[in-house]
Amino acid sequence: MLKKDLIELCLLQLLTAEDLYGYEILRRIHEGFPGTQESAIYALLRGLCKAGFTVQYEGNTSGGPTRKYYRITDSGREKRDLLFQEWRRLRDALASFGLV
Amino acid sequence: MDKHTYMRQFAWQVRWRLPKAEADGVLADYEELLGQRPTDQDAALVQDLGSPYQAARLLTERKPYYRWLILFCGMVCCLLLPTVMLLRTTFFQASTVPMALLLLLGMGACLIQFHPHPGTRKTPVPKALRFSLLGLLAVLAAVGWMLGCLISGAWTHWPPEWYGMTAHWTLSLAGIVGAACGVLGLVRARISDRRWSALYILGLTVLVVCVMIHAFLGSLVIIDLWTPYAVKWCVLGAVGFVGTGVSLC
Numbered sequence: 001m002l003k004k005d006l007i008e009l010c011l012l013q014l015l016t017a018e019d020l021y022g023y024e025i026l027r028r029i030h031e032g033f034p035g036t037q038e039s040a041i042y043a044l045l046r047g048l049c050k051a052g053f054t055v056q057y058e059g060n061t062s063g064g065p066t067r068k069y070y071r072i073t074d075s076g077r078e079k080r081d082l083l084f085q086e087w088r089r090l091r092d093a094l095a096s097f098g099l100v
Numbered sequence: 101m102d103k104h105t106y107m108r109q110f111a112w113q114v115r116w117r118l119p120k121a122e123a124d125g126v127l128a129d130y131e132e133l134l135g136q137r138p139t140d141q142d143a144a145l146v147q148d149l150g151s152p153y154q155a156a157r158l159l160t161e162r163k164p165y166y167r168w169l170i171l172f173c174g175m176v177c178c179l180l181l182p183t184v185m186l187l188r189t190t191f192f193q194a195s196t197v198p199m200a201l202l203l204l205l206g207m208g209a210c211l212i213q214f215h216p217h218p219g220t221r222k223t224p225v226p227k228a229l230r231f232s233l234l235g236l237l238a239v240l241a242a243v244g245w246m247l248g249c250l251i252s253g254a255w256t257h258w259p260p261e262w263y264g265m266t267a268h269w270t271l272s273l274a275g276i277v278g279a280a281c282g283v284l285g286l287v288r289a290r291i292s293d294r295r296w297s298a299l300y301i302l303g304l305t306v307l308v309v310c311v312m313i314h315a316f317l318g319s320l321v322i323i324d325l326w327t328p329y330a331v332k333w334c335v336l337g338a339v340g341f342v343g344t345g346v347s348l349c
Contacts, residue, residue, distance in 0.1 A: 021132075022132060023136040032150070036151040037149055039154065039155035040150070040158055042155075046129075046159065
């Protein structure tokens with residue numbers, strides 16, 4: 001599992017809780033992965049959108065400007081579960097070596 | 101780097117690397133993302149987002165991008181080959197067929213790559229493109245005038261030993277201008293408006309016609325027998341004009 005997969009997992013998990021707009025997603029993920037540039041996070045987010053794991057729609061907060069929101073799809077939830085399983089397997093493997 | 105400069109450089113990179121529809125989507129997203137960023141964080145823009153080049157590279161899908169690069173190189177080769185021939189004055193007797201093939205190949209590839217997409221909103225032809233096309237037409241007219249003078253013997257007070265040099269430089273300069281405009285047209289067609297491809301087609305046409313005229317003048321054919329050759333130049337020129345018109349639609 002690469003860092004890219006971990007960020008994708010976090011992106012999908014973030015969108016499971018609520019629909020978010022681009023800047024908010026980038027800001028939150030960047031806080032968790034400060035070493036990763038926001039453009040790389042955006043590229044992953046766009047990749048998930050192109051693969052059909054998320055969808056983009058236009059919405060606006062009360063009285064605020066129109067923003068592009070992202071919503072997770074059913075296949076996105078499946079992808080998230082798959083990535084999470086992989087992460088658990090990896091964590092267990094590391095634990096067996098006394099690393100976690 | 102401020103947001104405006106970043107966005108401008110990023111737009112160039114993205115439009116060069118991604119297909120138009122995708123580039124439009126990415127740029128709209130970035131416009132929104134940068135718009136929501138506090139202005140006092142402008143100094144950290146490159147640090148947070150990466151350079152415009154890096155950011156665009158991350159979004160590039162290799163396969164379509166390499167396909168575009170190969171096509172671009174192919175179309176540039178269609179300009180380069182006649183230019184080299186013109187500058188080195190290495191012509192062979194039957195230059196019509198290879199020149200016609202290069203014109204058709206370059207024009208066909210250009211028309212396929214930059215065809216209009218259904219549902220695209222019609223906008224006026226860019227002013228710079230109109231001026232560039234008119235400039236190229238003026239260059240072509242200058243070549244025609246030079247050739248006319250040469251054939252009709254209008255240069256009575258002009259030393260005969262200058263005829264060859266004048267013709268050579270007029271055709272070479274016209275060909276180089278055509279080739280340069282062709283490359284400019286290709287780049288602009290990719291990054292701004294697809295109708296700039298008209299400049300590529302017209303530039304290629306001017307170049308091809310210049311090579312053919314140069315080949316004729318450099319051959320040992322008596323200049324009075326120019327009519328059948330002129331028909332070929334006119335046919336290729338007409339094909340180029342049709343292509344230019346189509347790409348402007």
